[in-house]
Amino acid sequence: MEEEKCAGWAREDDGGAEVTLSIDAFKQEMFRSLREEGTVEMIRAQLRRKFIEKLQQYSAKNRVNEYASRVSMSSGEPMKQEEEKDGGNGDAKGISGVMTIENPGRTVWGQRTWSGDEKLVNGLLFDYFVKKDLEHTAAVFVPEIGGIRNYVATDTILQMMQLSPDQQGKFQEPEKSIEGRMLQYQREYDELCEKRMQEELERFKTMELAMVRVEERKKYEREADKLRASLLQEHRQRTERLQETERELELSFVAKRTQLEASLFETRQCLFQEMEKLRVKETQLQVKVETDFRNFAAETKRLQLWEENLRTQEANVDRLIAQSIREKEQELQLERSKLNHAMKFKEDELIERDAVLISEREITKNEKMQYKALRDEISKLEDKLSVRKIAVQY
Numbered sequence: 001m002e003e004e005k006c007a008g009w010a011r012e013d014d015g016g017a018e019v020t021l022s023i024d025a026f027k028q029e030m031f032r033s034l035r036e037e038g039t040v041e042m043i044r045a046q047l048r049r050k051f052i053e054k055l056q057q058y059s060a061k062n063r064v065n066e067y068a069s070r071v072s073m074s075s076g077e078p079m080k081q082e083e084e085k086d087g088g089n090g091d092a093k094g095i096s097g098v099m100t101i102e103n104p105g106r107t108v109w110g111q112r113t114w115s116g117d118e119k120l121v122n123g124l125l126f127d128y129f130v131k132k133d134l135e136h137t138a139a140v141f142v143p144e145i146g147g148i149r150n151y152v153a154t155d156t157i158l159q160m161m162q163l164s165p166d167q168q169g170k171f172q173e174p175e176k177s178i179e180g181r182m183l184q185y186q187r188e189y190d191e192l193c194e195k196r197m198q199e200e201l202e203r204f205k206t207m208e209l210a211m212v213r214v215e216e217r218k219k220y221e222r223e224a225d226k227l228r229a230s231l232l233q234e235h236r237q238r239t240e241r242l243q244e245t246e247r248e249l250e251l252s253f254v255a256k257r258t259q260l261e262a263s264l265f266e267t268r269q270c271l272f273q274e275m276e277k278l279r280v281k282e283t284q285l286q287v288k289v290e291t292d293f294r295n296f297a298a299e300t301k302r303l304q305l306w307e308e309n310l311r312t313q314e315a316n317v318d319r320l321i322a323q324s325i326r327e328k329e330q331e332l333q334l335e336r337s338k339l340n341h342a343m344k345f346k347e348d349e350l351i352e353r354d355a356v357l358i359s360e361r362e363i364t365k366n367e368k369m370q371y372k373a374l375r376d377e378i379s380k381l382e383d384k385l386s387v388r389k390i391a392v393q394y
Contacts, residue, residue, distance in 0.1 A: 028383040030204050043196050122151035
């Protein structure tokens, strides 16, 4: 039920990408989790204890007696005399020492006293482990017997006994049987270890992988939400600033247009006043013509010239009015073009900021990918370091 629940979490999709792990990364993560929880050390301890218990099931007494008989046959009476001095307790010591783990009330390993025969046997076993490259077994065997002081090296045994090649061949016969048993124990140890590791991998396969995916996806969603909120806030602030600038430009445009319209109105009023003055003058001239009819002939030529000048002045006034109107319209058009240019500049600036925002998003995405690759590389390096530490320990 718990495995189905974790699998359901891994299949959920809220818009984020699902996190996947390779087989090697999963194995490394699984081994790291087992090592941190102490499962690896617990399995090793259990297998070591079972291995020693199986070794203890064989008759230590028979092996010691067989070895003692072979040594007595090759070296003569000294070994028998030593056994008589020990009063037959050497075998008993070997039996009690071998059965110590099965009988916790007896002497603990490393605190008992080994006889000379037992030290010889320990030396032969240690030499066998070294020659067969059984480093782990040798590493377990030496602390179990109490250290290097409780075994005699093979070279020392050969120098003390000065055995001939024929006699050495006799000692190799039981070593072959021991070698077969050791290989069998090693195979059983490997099979049991592989079985335990497979069970642990199957148990974590459905749990740890799903939990890692869920945690990574939640982390990615939190980061995406934070980035989305910050980008929306920045976009909102920029939009508000742009709207405020646009309102200010509109107010400025309205003020300038009002000012131009007022100036144009004043100019028109001045022209109307000039025209009114001209009408008054014309009326005065007509009165003067009526009153001075008698001088009309003499003044006709002068009046015609004056009328021509008046028409010229009117034309000049009309031209000035038209020119003033054109200049005001040009100024108004110039102000409009400046305002349009400013608005276009603001729009271009907004487009550039959007482009910068898009580039920043791409940079953020690339940095996330680099961070993920760096994290995978760091995890691989940590796993390699842990493997090297384990190799150094053994």
